[in-house]
Structures are given as C-alpha cells and as structure tokens.
Amino acid sequence: MAVGMQLLPVLCLVLAASSHAHRTKTEVPPLADPEPSPYGSLWPLPQEVQVSSTVLLIPPAEFAIVHGEGSTAGPKCLVLQDAFRRYYDYMFGFLRLEDVPAIKPRSGQLVQLQVILTSKNNECHKYPSIHSDESYKLSVNDDGAVIQACQVWGALRGLETFSQLVYKDSTGAFLINKTQINDFPRFAHRGVLLDTSRHFLPLKVILKTLDAMAFNKMNILHWHIVDDQSFPYQSETFPELSNRGAYQAFTHIYSFIDVRMVIEYARLRGIRVIPEFDTPGHTYSWGKGQKDLLTPCYKDGEPSGTFGPVNPIVNGTYTFMYTLFKEIGMVFPDKYIHLGGDEVDFSCWKSNPAIAKFMAEHGFGTDYCKLESYYVQQILDIMSKLGKGYMVWQEVFDNHDQINPDTIVKVWKGQNYAEELSKVTAAGFSAILSAPWYLDYISYGQDWQRYYKTEPLKFNGTEEQKKLVIGGEACLWGEFVDATNLTPRLWPRASAVAERLWSSVKVTSVQDAYNRLIVHRCRMVGRGIGAEPLYVGFCEHEMKY
C-alpha cells in the first residue's frame, strides 16, 4: 500500500515528550507516543483499504454529494438526502462558504461524490434489520468519488468513511488521497446498551449517542428502557405504568413521540432500536402502576407488604403482558424485542403459599427454575403470536429447555463467557456477547485496550458454531451514569468495541489502533461528542460546553 496521508496534524497533535506518568500507576501498560497511522484516522478500519499518495484538493463551495447515475435511489430517498446534508456539514460545515479562499490549481480536484445504490430493494423507505446489507465500495479518483452499495445502509457507512478520509493542509485547504475501499462488517450486530431506568436520560443524550454510534458504524441501540428503579416508557394502554412507575410522571418519561423520534433518528443513521422489557425480575417499578402484577411476598404466613418478581400463576399477568407487548410490538418496528429474563430472585416466590400450591399442582416440586421456565414459555408464546422475534439474557438458556430455536441469547456473565458461548452455540442458538464489554465498570488508565483485544470467537466450537455469534454490545449500565457523565464514559471506550466488531479478525495492532483512535476521538469532539481523552495531548478544537 502506498501511503501519503498526513491526517494527524489536522485533528490532533500529541506531544512526543518524555512521558512521565506523573504520580500515577496504570493497569494497562502505556503505548508508544502516537504517530500517524498508514490508515490515517479511519475508524473502524475498513476490510480492504488502498490509499495512494496522490492528493486531491476539495473545494467545498463547489463540492457536492449526489445520487450517481444508475442509482436505484433518488431525491425521494430521505435517508440519503438527510445523510448527504449531514456529512457535508461534518466535513465543511464550520466554514462559511464565502470564507473559503480562492482555489489554487493543483494536481487534481475533487468536486463530487456520487452515491449509487445498486439493488432495487435498496431499503430507502424501510427500517434496518438483521438482514440489512451494510457493505459498500468507495473509490476516490481524479475523475470523481463513488460510493457503491446495495442498500442505503452501506451508503451511510460509506459516507462516514469518506468523511474520515478528508483532512486539511496547513493552509486550511481540504484534501483527500486517491483511495480504494471495499468494506463490510465482520458481525451484523454491533450494539450499545443504554439504561434509562437507573437514571433517566434526556432525549438529547440518547440522540447524541446515536450520532456517535453512526461515527463508529454501530448499528443497534439496545434500549434497556425500564427496570426496578423506574418505568419511563409511557404506555398508551397502561398509562399508570409511567404515571406511577416513572421517577416523575411528566418530566422523566418517554412519550410515544419521544420513542418515535429516537427510532426515526436511529433509522436515518442505519441503527436499529431494540427495546428491553425485562421480566419476570427487575420489575419493581412495574408494580406501582399495575395492581396484582407482582408476587406478594409473605412473612410468618402473612403478606409482608413487599413484592417480588411478576406473579406467574395468575391469568391476569398474561392478559396484561399480551396487551402490553402488543403495543410495544407496534411502537417499536424492529422484528426483535429483548425480554430480559435475568437474575430472578426466588425468595419471594418461595414465601408465597399460593405459589407453593401452584408448584405442587404442576408437579414442579421445589424447582423454582421450572416456575420461571413456565412463565418464560408463556411470554415466548405471546411473542410468537405477535409475530415478534426475541432476545434474552443467558439465564433463559441456562435454566430452560423449551426456548424456540430462533431465540437469540445474550451472554453477559463475566466469568467463563467463552464456555457459555460454546454451550449456547452448540445448542444451535444465535449468541450476542456483552460480558467483556461492561463499560460502566471503570478503572484508571487505558482500559479501552482490554476491550479492543477481546476476540469474540475465541471459544471452543466448530466453524458452524462460530457463525452463530452474530455480534456484541458495549453495555453502559446506569447505576452511576446519567446525563452528566454518559458521553465521556461511553466514548471512545465503545469505539474499541466498534472496531472489534466491524473490522477484520486480522486487525489486532493496539498501537495502530491508538494512532487512529486518538484522531478519531478528536473528530468526535469536533462533531460535538464529548469523548474523553485517551492520554495526554490535545485536540485542535477542545470540547465546548
């Protein structure tokens, strides 16, 4: 590969100083001072890249992103129209056009980027799905630049890549190197989990996260929307759930409008929104607005006034769940809903005499896993009736035999997750890995390296089994996270996960990753994402709050 780029000075200069780690110890050994990567600031690294040393000048006032000839998409493809405008803005938007100096002729200029969709089923007017095609080809030549993709989703990824190739010289002129890229994701499911129950996250914080996800080619927002602590989802059918279960019924909720806005904002960036309504545990807040939903706990033969998991032995529970999930299934267009199923505490069930009776009648003995299984089975049946697919936390697989073959199992327990991946895939289930990527756990220093080095397919299993791992998620649980610290805690640490899930298995150089990520991080800062620093240094434009 011929390399002629000098992208680093544009976005971030880092001092090659004697690097005293002043009065500090770090868990992760320090890397060498960053220097320009042969791959510039591309993040995540595309599958195939050829960067030439020939540099083209881009005159922003003349530059346009257009639908290319033969494209199956045109001005009615709003996803692309919006993306053209957005990426022009990311690249050149902070200039007033009249401020652009007169162009000095150079070897070559680039005045157009054509975007060509090749498939009739280009999904311009659809939501992204598990089957969406995110692959694209990008060529930057003297006679123009072209992104070719089957579907809009690949075009969106290509636009992000193109924007990452643009840089400035010392006079401020915009440049791009002649480049050929062939790119596609290694894993189809590349997610971020946000938790809006432990702390309410204002809509703006969620939208900002979607922006940053697009900058990192991540494509799933796993929205852990409700939990014990609060129920901010405003249900049309059961308004009391948020009226009584939210932290505050007017200010700390997501209305139908809010949810639709998140979904549409995500769609425009090629991101699926998968809501999690976790039952039968983690439902304390549900009980406030839905009478008789939770199991009454007993003490000394009397109801104690406290409540446990969802009550699995009354019909009302299933009627309620059917109605609620029917609504949820309509509000959230994605094929999949996450049903939770983790960490069910049996102590309340054990205390309740009606449950004991039910257990006896059904021959469950004292195996409360069987009761949990009974409950989960009913919920899964409801989902099937509603035509929805589902994901569950690993306990549902660990404890139950009768889950449908198309269930997607999320592996979250930190210990022995490789073994769990082996088991889940050996049983023929698809799996998503989140165990090594709990970003709410923080520590001093460059822990992103640990996330980066994690290889999701490093477990005992056949090739067939490995194909069943469809991706992973960076999880930012909310116990200690809210609008004040979410963005710098998530980024650029989630960027490490993003590259691991997108780029080739062969992309393993932590030093090269560092060289690119330090620039990518400053680019995110420049685009308004308060991503925290990786180490000493600076960005040309520091964060403005």
Place this chain on the structure above:
Amino acid sequence: MAVGMQLLPVLCLVLAASSHAHRTKTEVPPLADPEPSPYGSLWPLPQEVQVSSTVLLIPPAEFAIVHGEGSTAGPKCLVLQDAFRRYYDYMFGFLRLEDVPAIKPRSGQLVQLQVILTSKNNECHKYPSIHSDESYKLSVNDDGAVIQACQVWGALRGLETFSQLVYKDSTGAFLINKTQINDFPRFAHRGVLLDTSRHFLPLKVILKTLDAMAFNKMNILHWHIVDDQSFPYQSETFPELSNRGAYQAFTHIYSFIDVRMVIEYARLRGIRVIPEFDTPGHTYSWGKGQKDLLTPCYKDGEPSGTFGPVNPIVNGTYTFMYTLFKEIGMVFPDKYIHLGGDEVDFSCWKSNPAIAKFMAEHGFGTDYCKLESYYVQQILDIMSKLGKGYMVWQEVFDNHDQINPDTIVKVWKGQNYAEELSKVTAAGFSAILSAPWYLDYISYGQDWQRYYKTEPLKFNGTEEQKKLVIGGEACLWGEFVDATNLTPRLWPRASAVAERLWSSVKVTSVQDAYNRLIVHRCRMVGRGIGAEPLYVGFCEHEMKY
C-alpha cells in the same frame, strides 16, 4: 435539635426500591437508601446548626439581600454586591418574578437577608489570604435573617449556607426554617488541584470549577499550570515559552487577561489562586522556548540530543528563574507560589560530564540529592528576595536540610502518608495533605466514601504538630482528564473532601453525608455543574448539555 425540614423532595427524589445492584460488584459497600437528613441539604455541614420546625415563606419578588445596619461594608464592596446578585439568582433566578403566585399569608414571611461585616479590616478590596477569616454567624428569624461576619469571606460562606437552606413546597413556594448557625472552617487550606499541562483546559472549565468550589466552600485553586507536556502560561517576559511550549501557541494558552480573569473570578468567591511552576523536573516543555535551560543528556560521551531537568550548574538558569518568578509573583497576587520539586530524575544529570565536574568541585561526591538541594536552595533564595512564600512537594523536605522554616510541604505520596505527616510536622513545617485525594484515580462505585472517611490528623504527633496541618487538596491530575470529563470526575467526589476539611472532626456519619450529598449534588446540577450521580435516582432538573 428540632427538625421540621423537608428539603429532599424539592431537589431530588430517590426510589426506595429493592436495590438490586444489577450485574455489578462494587468495592465500597452500598449505603441504605437515602432519606431526608435532619440537616437538610447543608454541605459541608456547618460547625453548629440549630434548625427549628417553624417555617417561613420567602416571597422572591419582595426578597432582598442587603448590607445590614452597622456593617463596615456598603455598595462599594463589589465582592458582596456581586455575591448578593449571584445568590439571589441561584435561589430564585429561574423564575420570572411575574410568575410568582400571589402570596398566601402564613405564619411568617422572610423578606430580607442582612449581611453585616463587623471588622474594619473587612477585606472588601483585598485578595483572600492564608490569614483570611471565613467564619460567620447566620440567624433566620421571624423578623429577618442576618449573616454576621468579620470579613467578606465569611459573608460569602454564609450566603452559600443561606442558599442551601431555601427549599420549595409542593406548590413551588419558597420556604426556609428558622435557623441558627455558627460556622467556621476546621482547616484553612481546602484546595482543588487542576492540571492544565497534560490537557489544556478552556477558561470556561476553570471558571465552572471555581463556581463549584464556592458551592462546597473550598478556597484554594492549586493551578498546576505547566509541566512536561505543555507550557500554556503566556509570559510577557519570555513569550517563547508558550509560543513553543504550548500545545498550540494561540488557542491553547492562558494570556495575562485569562489569568487575571481566573484570579478575579476566584477572588469574588473567596478563592485563592496558587500557581505551580514545578522545577527542576517536569520541565520538558520549558526547554522548547528557553535555550540552554535544560540539562543536555549524554550518551557514549556525546550529547544525545535529549534533555533532562533544569540545568542547575549554569548562572543563566538562575537569571532566567529570577526574571520569570518576578513576573509570576506580580501576575499572581497570592503570597504563595508552588515550586514543585517532585520526581527529579537524576539519570540525565549523571550522564553529563560538566555536571560531574561541578559535583566534584562542590564536594557533592555522587550524591545527586545534594545537587538538587543546591538548585532548590537557589530557587528558594530567589523567592525570599521576591518576598514570596512557597509550597513544595514532599521530596524537597525529604531530600534537603536547608529549607526555610516557613516552607509549606505538600504530602502526596500514597504510601505511609501518615508517617510523612508525622515527620514533616515534627520538623516544624506546615503541611498540606493530598495523598489520599487523588481524584484522577477512578474505580467503580461510591469511592467518595473513602475520601470522606479519611481523617487528616490521624497520625502520630503532638497537638502542636497537628496544628501544623493546615489543610488538604483534592487533586485531579490531567493525564486522562480534559474539558470532556473534568466536571463529572471532580464533582461530587471533591465534595467529600470539602466536607472533611470544613466540618467538625465529629462529623463522621457516612449515611447522613449521603443523605445530604445526594441533594447537594442535584443542587449543583441545577446550578449548571455536571456533577455525576452517586447512585440510582434522579434530579428534578437533569443536566442539560
């Protein structure tokens, strides 16, 4: 003490849910769910507080903060004038006055807060100093509220306390309980260290930190302004220091105007600004703009092209330092300058033949500590000539005999800091503790409890020795901190340090601290400080970015 306050619902409701620590382990054991403290949301807790159950209504449109009769201060006391306006705004500023509902007569109303300075030397027109008096008395009665203080600094602390007593009822009406407070700080030096060399911090971030410090009654900004990585201080005498040593000579510097603004903004909040110009180590960036300042290192008998600490054997060094510190002494009005003196690496000195010769001539043998001592002694002499006091890191005490008796020693090494405090104070030096409060070290969970439980005087020593510990500092070193994450990393963790240094030694209940701090944190958020959450829950007004 009679207690009738219900401050908690106004600022922050926290769910008393089954507190699953969802998928998380924490170092620090969780506390009980927070509930209203008998002390409301006072932070740091005043020395003596009596809160009555009698509630007074405050009608904001009629309420005024005024100079009380007999006060030695009047409208020309700009520190107070500015503080009156500021605290009115914190308490009532988000309302338009016409929106305030007609006042229903209640048992009593409070329409005035008088501020009375009693000393002729009230320091209205001075900078705060080590000798400033921050004590005050506050009484809130039917016939009015009064803050009495010798000097403006106590009045500022009293205004903060008064603002913390105001709360709202469920209709939004402002209330305050009849209260008597007698308050003064336990330690005179209560600091925050900011590091603007590892990352440049935009001026706004520093000013915001000063706001938050005032909310926590902290009174020292220890400004670690330059270090190896960059030299953002713009010197009038030696402009090349920042021209060449800053990350960027125009955007990443502090001009004279910037520095003056920080100092004045701090003064208005009763905060001293103590700059640190650390030598002879930690000076890599200095060498870029000042030829022959640093020691040339040698390899195989030849200069290697790299540089070590300040060169202590040439006269030019001391001429330069005298001139620079003369300027610094004029720019920064505080009596004290921090001279650093930590972590001097001797390897470069050892490699240099001229230094070997100098050592021999001066009879230093091979004891490079003696050379360091020689250098430090010259610098201390310069400071004495300039009439400045100084602080140093503990190495200067550990390695040298001839430091002046009024040197203030900062204890920073984490291991055996109690022993170091014993030694420093036994030798008769004043000490400041920062070792247990390195807030740049992060970990999962409620680490503020650890900072809170640290008792600075828990070391072997006489009463006389303990009196020599004048305070402590929360240090936020900048390797991994910049504008993106500074505020949530510093607050409310530094608040724990603030209360430890202000409140009585008897204030040790972590649970009561939690109950108050969770509200204090939401108050900071309401005032624009993005202080991170302590645990699950919410603020009435979440952070808006």
